[in-house]
Amino acid sequence: MELVIHALKEKLSDEQISTNETIRELHSKDETHHQTSLPDIVVFPKSTEEVSHIMKVAQEFKTPITPFGVGSSLEGHVIPYENGITVDFSLMNQILEIKESDLLVKVQPGVTREQLNQELKKYGLFFTVDPGANATIGGMAATNASGTTTVKYGVMRDQVRDMEVVLADGSVIHTGSLAAKSASGYHLNGLFIGSEGTLGCFTELTLQVHGIPEHIAAARATFPTINNAIESVTSILQAGIPIARVEFVDEASIIQINKFSETDYPIKPTLFMEFHGNEAGLQEDVEFTKEIMAHHGCEDFLSETNNAARNQLWDARHNLAYAYVHDYVGKKMMLTDVAVPISELANAVIYTRKELDKLGIPGGIVGHVGDGNFHTIVMIDMDNAEEVEKATQFNENVVLYALERGGTCTGEHGVGIGKKAYQRKEHGAALDIMIQIKTVLDPNNLLNPNKIIDVE
Amino acid sequence: MELVIHALKEKLSDEQISTNETIRELHSKDETHHQTSLPDIVVFPKSTEEVSHIMKVAQEFKTPITPFGVGSSLEGHVIPYENGITVDFSLMNQILEIKESDLLVKVQPGVTREQLNQELKKYGLFFTVDPGANATIGGMAATNASGTTTVKYGVMRDQVRDMEVVLADGSVIHTGSLAAKSASGYHLNGLFIGSEGTLGCFTELTLQVHGIPEHIAAARATFPTINNAIESVTSILQAGIPIARVEFVDEASIIQINKFSETDYPIKPTLFMEFHGNEAGLQEDVEFTKEIMAHHGCEDFLSETNNAARNQLWDARHNLAYAYVHDYVGKKMMLTDVAVPISELANAVIYTRKELDKLGIPGGIVGHVGDGNFHTIVMIDMDNAEEVEKATQFNENVVLYALERGGTCTGEHGVGIGKKAYQRKEHGAALDIMIQIKTVLDPNNLLNPNKIIDVE
Structure with a gap:
C-alpha cells in the first residue's frame, strides 16, 4: 500500500489520505448486521479531478475502490470486502447551484438530504425523496433510494436530470441533460443510478425539486x-x-x-x-x-x-x-425489503407476519404500501449462530415469496452483498447482460467488487 | 436473399415472408422527409419464438434487422438504410392481460395506442402516453415516446414495468418485474426503452395504466x-x-x-x-x-x-x-424536436420563430411547453435542393441553440438517422460508453444499423 499512497499523494494532500485505525473502522460497516471488513486506505477527495486521479491510481495498482457517503446503507454496499481504497465523499458536500425558475439544483455527492432540504426551504422548494435516513445524495443515487413520498413523486431515478460520473479509467462523463425529458441516446442516467458504485463514482448531480405544497x-x-x-x-x-x-x-x-x-x-x-x-x-x-x-x-x-x-x-x-435498535441494545438490525404487485401485497404481509411469529425473534413490519414495498425489521443477536441462521432463512423465504409473485428482492435498499444471491433468480438471462455491461465498463472489476453481481 | 428466405421458412409460413414490391415500398419510409430505402424482405412474426428465429437467421447470414410498428416514426427509425429484413409486428397485436387491481396491462408490441385505450376504457382505465399518432406500443417504447400528457404522467420509460426482449443472438430476457419500484440490478428497462431497435426487439410489454380521472x-x-x-x-x-x-x-x-x-x-x-x-x-x-x-x-x-x-x-x-400536410400537398414534413430547461424556453421559441420567418418556408411552432419541449413543423419541397438545404440548416440551428443551453436535440421523437450527427455534441465522452454497450450487445451491428450511433 506504500506505493498506492505515494501515487495518491501526487494530487491529494496528506490530510486527505488516512490509514488511521479508527477511520478505517468507521468505514468498515453499515447500519445493519452485515459482516464488517476494513479498507486499507480512506481518501477524502475535494474535486472531480481528485476522484479521477484516485481512479487512475486504483487502475495502476489494481486496487479495489469503494465509495462511501455517510454509511447508512442497509445491504453492506459500503463495506470493502476486498479492502483497498474507500472514497469518502464527505468533503464534496457543496450545494453548487439552485436554479429556482427551472426547479433544479446541482449538488456534490456528499450533500445530505437534510442539508439540501434546509437550503431549499429558503426558496419554498423541497427535494422529494425521503428514505428516512439522512443519507447523502450520492449514496441515494447509487442505490436508487426511495421511501415514504415515492407513491406520489417517484424514486431517486425519477429525480436526477444529469450526473457527472468518473469512470474506472478516470475519464469523466455526463449522463443526461438539463431538459425535463429526452429521447437522445441510451439512458445512461438510469443505468448509473442504482449501480451502487460498481460502474463509476458520481461527482456531481443535478436534481429536480418541487415547490413545497400549498x-x-x-x-x-x-x-x-x-x-x-x-x-x-x-x-x-x-x-x-x-x-x-x-x-x-x-x-x-x-x-x-x-x-x-x-x-x-x-x-x-x-x-x-x-x-x-x-x-x-x-x-x-x-x-x-x-x-x-x-x-x-x-x-x-x-x-x-x-x-x-x-x-x-x-x-x-x-x-x-x-426505536427497535434502542430497545434491543446489543442486537443488530436485519431488514427485509421486497416489493410485490399491489394485488399480492396483503397476502405477502400476512405471510411475512406469520413467518416472523414462527421465528420467535423480535421484529415488526412497516411498509411503503402504495408501492407494494414493505420491510420487516428483525433484531438479531449476532453471537447466536442459530438466530442468525433462522433470520437469514426468514429473509430468503420472504424474497422467494415475492419473486414467485412477479415482485423484486429489493424495493429500495439495493442489492449490495445482501441480495446478490437472488439476482439470477430475479433477472434470469438478463443477469448475463448486466455482467457484460459491468465487464465492459470495469474490465478489472475494481469498482465496489462483490456488489450486485459476481463477474467471474 | 434466397438462402435467408429458406432459413426463415424453417419456422415461418410463406404468408409471413414477403418480397412483394408494394409491401417493401410500404416499409421503406416514415412520416417525414427522410430519404427512403427498401428492405429486401419483410417478415410478419406471430410469436416470441418466431422473432428469436428471425434474429438467429439474421446472425447466420449477417443480415440487418429493422423493427417496424406502423411507420409513424419521425426521424427515419424504421427506414432500413442497409436493406435486409424488416420485422413488421402487426400480427403481434394482442392485449394479453389486464390486471385491474394492479393497474397493469400486458401487451404485444404491435398493439396500437388507440386499440389499447379502447379496451382499457371498459375497465375505467387509460394509458397515459399520447404522442398524437396512433403508434404501436412497441414503437413508442423503442423511441421513449411522450406527448401532451407527459407534464403530469411522465414519458414512456416511466410507464413500462417489464419487457420481454429478443437479443441479437436470439436469446430472450426480461428487463424488469411487476413491482411498482425496484432497486435490484442494473436498470435494463431504462436502457432498452429508447434504444430504437438497436439493442433488441421487444416482444411483450407490461405497462402501468391509470384510472380515468373523475x-x-x-x-x-x-x-x-x-x-x-x-x-x-x-x-x-x-x-x-x-x-x-x-x-x-x-x-x-x-x-x-x-x-x-x-x-x-x-x-x-x-x-x-x-x-x-x-x-x-x-x-x-x-x-x-x-x-x-x-x-x-x-x-x-x-x-x-x-x-x-x-x-x-x-x-x-x-x-x-x-392540417399542415393537407394544406401543402406534395411537400414533406420536417419536424424539429428540441427540449430546453424551462427558463430557456420562451427565448428558444422566440429565436426559432424568427429563424423560421427568415427561411421563407411555411411552418409553425407547437410545444409541450410544460416539459420545455417544442416542435417546428416545416413543410418542404423535396425537389427544391435549396429549400431542403435551408430547412436542414434551420433544424441544425435550433438543435445547437438548445444544446448550448443544457437542452437535448430530441425531446421525444428520438435520434434515428436525423439526430445522429448531434450525439457527440450532446453526450460528449458518454457517447463512447453508448458505443461500448451497443458493441457488446450487438457485436455484428445488425440491429437497426446506422441509427442513434455509428459503431465504427
Missing part, C-alpha cells in the same frame, strides 16, 4: 386486521387519489413507536398518510379516503392539518428503526 | 406575445399546479387549425390546457391558473368541462400536423 394534511387510520388496512390502500390507488404518503405499521411496531416516541397510538394495524395539494382538493381527497377506509373496516380515522401534529406523526414513523 | 376540465388561453404565453407556463409549474396537459400553439399554427378543423380560434399565441382531479380541486386549479395567466397578460381564458367541447379542442390540436 397545503398538507396528514392522517392516521387503524384497522382490525392487516388485510383490511392494505386492501383499503389498493382501493385508494384504484380511485386515483393522489396520496403523497401511505405507510403501513403493524401492531408490534406501534408498540415500539409508543415506547420510543411517547405516543399512545392504538395497538392496531395502522396507516400513516399525507396529502399534498390545494385546499379544496385536499379536503375532498381526505374525505374520499376516509369513506373508502370506512368501507374497509377502518375503526379510527384522525386527520391533522396542524403542522406540529403532522410533524409528530411523521417523526414517530421515521424513528421506528431507531 | 373530473376533467379543458381550457384555452390566448396571449399578446409568445413570451407572455410561455412565461405563464413557467409560473404555473412553479406554483405546483398539477396540470395534465399544456400545449403552446403559435399564430401560424392556429391559422392551420382554423382551416382544417373549421374552428374560429383567435389568431394569437395560444395555450391549450387540461386538468385532471376531483371536482373541488380542479375548480381551484383552473381558477388559480386563470389568475396566474391574467398576470401574464392573458387576453382570453375559456374553460370547458363539457365532454364534446373538450374533445373538439384536443382533436383540433392533435390534427395540426395533418
